[in-house]
Amino acid sequence: MKKFLVASTLVFILAVGFLGDIVSNKITAQNDIYFVKANNEEIYIAIDNKWQKLDIVGVNLDSSKPGNFPNDKEVTEEEYLNWLKIIYDMGANCVKVPDIMEPDFYNALDKFNQDKEKTIYVIQGIYFDEVDLKNGKDIQSEELEEKFKNNMELIVDSIHGNSFNLEGMVENEYYKTDISKYLLGYTLGVEFASHDLIYTELTRCAS
Numbered sequence: 001m002k003k004f005l006v007a008s009t010l011v012f013i014l015a016v017g018f019l020g021d022i023v024s025n026k027i028t029a030q031n032d033i034y035f036v037k038a039n040n041e042e043i044y045i046a047i048d049n050k051w052q053k054l055d056i057v058g059v060n061l062d063s064s065k066p067g068n069f070p071n072d073k074e075v076t077e078e079e080y081l082n083w084l085k086i087i088y089d090m091g092a093n094c095v096k097v098p099d100i101m102e103p104d105f106y107n108a109l110d111k112f113n114q115d116k117e118k119t120i121y122v123i124q125g126i127y128f129d130e131v132d133l134k135n136g137k138d139i140q141s142e143e144l145e146e147k148f149k150n151n152m153e154l155i156v157d158s159i160h161g162n163s164f165n166l167e168g169m170v171e172n173e174y175y176k177t178d179i180s181k182y183l184l185g186y187t188l189g190v191e192f193a194s195h196d197l198i199y200t201e202l203t204r205c206a207s
Contacts, residue, residue: 036184043184056184058094058123059087063101073102080108088112088120094184095120099127100155106177113182121184126155128189139192139200152188159183 035046036054044051061083063073075083087095097105113119128148133139161178 056094057092058096059092061095061097077104077108080105081112084112096123098125103174106179110177110179121182123184125187126152133196138203
């Protein structure tokens with residue numbers, strides 16, 4: 001029993017030391033699966049095989065231009081390149097997009113980062129279709145859950161340049177640029193109003 005406790009203590013000490021090294025960036029970041037991680041409220045990215053803290057300076061970006069409707073999506077790749085240059089020059093290192101953007105945005109992001117000393121990263125939003133909510137549907141239903149999951153798969157696939165070729169996902173056939181190396185993470189859904197949440201709860205209670 002004594003030997004077991006000693007061995008367990010040593011394993012615990014080694015584990016704590018290993019985790020401490022990860023947080024303090026002493027362990028090299030050699031991982032083909034991911035290049036970004038979170039520790040509490042801090043974000044780390046792998047640079048030169050070492051974890052380095054990233055202070056995010058972000059800008060919200062969508063595909064709308066002044067005088068146009070949000071769904072018009074008339075922004076060209078050249079315009080996105082110009083916007084990214086402006087964002088870069090102001091000292092930002094990240095853009096947050098609310099939903100899947102047109103391919104020109106991802107093409108522009110990849111081109112822009114090619115010769116830059118500092119990278120502009122992206123936080124990708126996965127939008128929840130509020131039309132279903134306005135039509136009185138239960139946002140917690142299996143139908144909408146499945147619909148949202150399919151949208152997640154579509155967007156993740158598109159971010160990776162359609163490399164997974166999900167069956168039936170014809171919407172992302174033109175997403176050929178893999179920008180996953182610039183992806184910090186995803187945001188899910190929308191900011192539901194309190195009355196929407198109350199409504200869906202009452203709907204479920206009534207059923």
